[in-house]
Amino acid sequence: MIEVITDKARINEVLTRGVENIYPNREFLEKTLASGKRLRIYCGFDPTAPSLHIGHAIQINKLAQLQALGHEIIFLIGGFTGMIGDPTDKTATRKKLTKEEVLINSKNYKKQASAYLKFTGENPAKVMNNSKWFDKMTFSDLIELASNFTVGQMLVRDMFQKRMEEQKPIHLHEFLYPLAQGYDSVVMDVDMEVGGNDQTFNMLAGRDLMKSLLGKEKFVITTKLLADEEGKKMGKTEGNAVSLNETAENVYGKIMSWPDGTIVNAFELCTNEPMSEVEKMREEIKLGKNPRDAKMRLAFEVTKLYHGEKKAKQAENYFIKTVQKKEVPIKLASSKGEARRLIEQGGVKVNGLVVKDVNADLNIVPEGVLLQRGKLHFLKVVGA
DSSP: OOOOOOHHHHHHHHHHTTEEESSHHHHHHHHHTTTTOOEEEEEEOOOOSSSHHHHHHHHHHHHHHHHHHHOOOEEETTHHHHOOOOOOOOSSOOOOOHHHHOOOOOOOOHHHHHTTSSOSSSOOOOEETTTHHHHHHHHHHHHHHHHHHHHHHHSSSHHHHHHHHHHHHOHHHHHHHHHHHHHHHHHHHHEEEEEEGGGHHHHHHHHHHHHIOOOOOOOEEEOOOOOOOOOOSSSTTTOOOOBBBHHHHHHHHHHHSSGGGGGGHHHHHHHHHHHHHHHHHHHHHHHTTHHHHHHHHHHHHHHHHHHHHHHHHHHHHHHIIISOOOOOOOOSSSSSHHHHHHHHOOOOEEEHHHHOOTTOOOOOOOOOOOEETTTEEEEOOOOO
């Protein structure tokens, strides 16, 4: 039988670190966790891209903390909901995906999540896919399920209000997304759902459904989002996400390009460093200490989680050589086709200037020409 840990200090860390809100309230959940009852807890991940990103890692890490306490964890892949497209925070309708696309996208999700979660051993996390039950749902089932909500409940959402003001369309399937996500909780008969604070509406819809259909309470933990200094979340939509399938050099380098204002927040949300260290770092930066060393430590710790200590150290050395010391490595593209795409997409600079013309002449001056791909890759070309 799996032991459920009820240590107050560990429970306190789970309920405070990176947490924005707890529903119905913290006291109730804290008492439940301290009782020794083993809870069934899940978080869902829609496969809208071929890789999870560091924003997802925040929720996966919270699941891992609860798993370490002995609770049952479900890593849910949104094989069905991923085809609908979550309208949360979107000012326009998401592109619908095919079943084949979501299957391909989710192929490596379990492997990527294993940087935090354990899928083997005494208390392994379970992988489930909501297409298993939604593929069997009839139209009659949908009508019955939809009767639990009103149009007014959906229209109060901020992004729908904004779209109506801007006279942009709201499609009926977007109304059904919170209903679908909420039904996941009912089918799996969970005790708790974890998600980013941008998922609050969807998760509370599931809480309402649990009460209506099963007469059962569902706890909800919403986590803080990793955001820049302007409050924009670090994600694939904004183009500043770190995908979990990237090379160690890219993970390290992208984190080093983040604004200084994200450092302490990222330590709290994306690493397992003690909170005492995180708070110490917060105070040091506040008192004027150069944040560069803290950011390098952050980049190293996150890279180590996904690629191991050896590759993290190699990535750090690579960054020091290519960015801090301006040394020049070779090989900017793996093929002519890739090189052409990089140039056409504006990903190549010559002496600091973007060049998009693949037929442009390269004037090799005596001191050489510096070619650059992205922020980390350089090649100096000199005449014979």
